[in-house]
Amino acid sequence: MGARGKESTSNALAVQLDESGKVKYSAIARQGHSADKIIYSKLTDLLPSEVLAEDDATLQKPTEDDIQDITEKTKQALEKLTNAKISAALPVKAAPKAAPAQYIRYTPAQQGGAFNSGAKQRVIRMVEAQSDPLEPPRFQINRKIPRAAPSPPAPVLHSPPRRVSVKQQR
Template sequence: MSIKLNELLPAPSNVSDDWTRTRNDPWFKEHKEHFGALVSKEPPPYGKRKGWSPRTPEDFGDGGAFPEIHMAQFPLGMGQDISRKGGTEKTLALQFDTEGKLRYDAIAKIGHHKDKMVYARLSDTKGGAIDEEDESFIRPDDDAVADTTEATRAALEKITNSKMDAALPVRHAEKTGPAQYIRYTPSQQAGNFNSGAEQRIIRMVEAQHDPMEPPKFKINQKIPRPPPSPPAPVLHSPSRKVTVKEQADWKIPPCISNWKNPKGYTIALDKRLAADGRGLQQVHINENFAKLAESLYIADRKAREAVEMRAQVERRVAQKKKEEQEEKMRALAQKARAERAGIRKTKDEDTEAKERDVIRKDRMDDRRRERNIARNKPEKLD
């Protein structure tokens, strides 16, 4: 009597089979029915295959390649190098995790570097419990810190020294590693091969680098710059209702020329002025114009006052001269009348001499004044 293990174990409370659930998905069922309903395509019969070449898997039907057609053939995709075609195969293979569940987040890692961490599960957003006894979370002791520091310092010194030596025209030869001995057993154990030896000891020695050898590779090529950082997001204010004034300000009048009208259209004057833009210009008069006008008015008034004063002085001088001339003429007339009347006193000669002296002095004064005027202000003589 045989007893099965399933009869002894209790029934599981939670049954989870991702692969069964995936196969029962309606999308897979529809595609299975669709591909199952495809009818195989038969190739042309013999004698009618001139100029025909199989290109798709349906052209081969259920058979293999056609030897009479001289071209590369891949029936059912056999022998075809997908990597050479540029990776046209985009179907992702099913992957399972350590618990045997289907990994649906594998598609999220396509296009990223293999070492990049891609978080695509809900558990990635939650904090995990930290075990205090875990060795990865224990702080290293002083000896481990000192060893790590010394190893880091040695590595950095090696990198720095190599870069410094590379810049020198002549550098010392690098120290080669120790020789390695490898036991080699050939697959052919017959006497005709390997000189009859069953095994050989191979000594591997690192080739010595010539310190005077010029560089083998060009390293001065310009490396393309990495892509720039993404632009900063532009924050816009919330939309608001446009007022009537803003709508009127946004109305741009059509461009109308004031010099050309080849079509001969009749354009209203308000439209022409609106296109001219005169109403949009604000007239601003500089205050210096008012200052200039006031200065010109004051200069004109002072000039008029100076001219009027000069004219009054000239009239006064002319009046004085006229009065003096009339007085002289009156005296001469009086003298002539007295001489005709025969009336002459004893002291007339002395009086006449005095008058002649006065006239002579006046004439000298006039000539002296004219000379002074001609010397200082010749324009007054005109």
């Protein structure tokens, strides 16, 4: 349209249709670019090729059994992490299992009816003394140690002193 031999200065685009007969709006994005330039104007252009294959078995939703297994594994892993954090945060740890009692046969050096209630030997049961779980710690181990002295400053390098000449003294 218009005069022959002159290029049109209009910005209007011709309507283009795709294979299914829908309007190709990507023509608007391609306007002003060279034909060999790659322009991503659709969602399918941005998706990787494996996502475009919708019937792929790896993209299907997992079954209920798979969901239950994964949920149980995740729950166990999270419980393990939280139990470790909780036990580390508690100031008092659970009392460790005490060693079994030891029985010792004791024979006193002084024998006689007036000593040791008249017994010649005694059997002593030795057990580990239980520690009170609510007792405060005996030693302070979280004291802050003062920092060491920093490295000495770098020496300032001056030119060597020069003797004053007679002319400079006057």
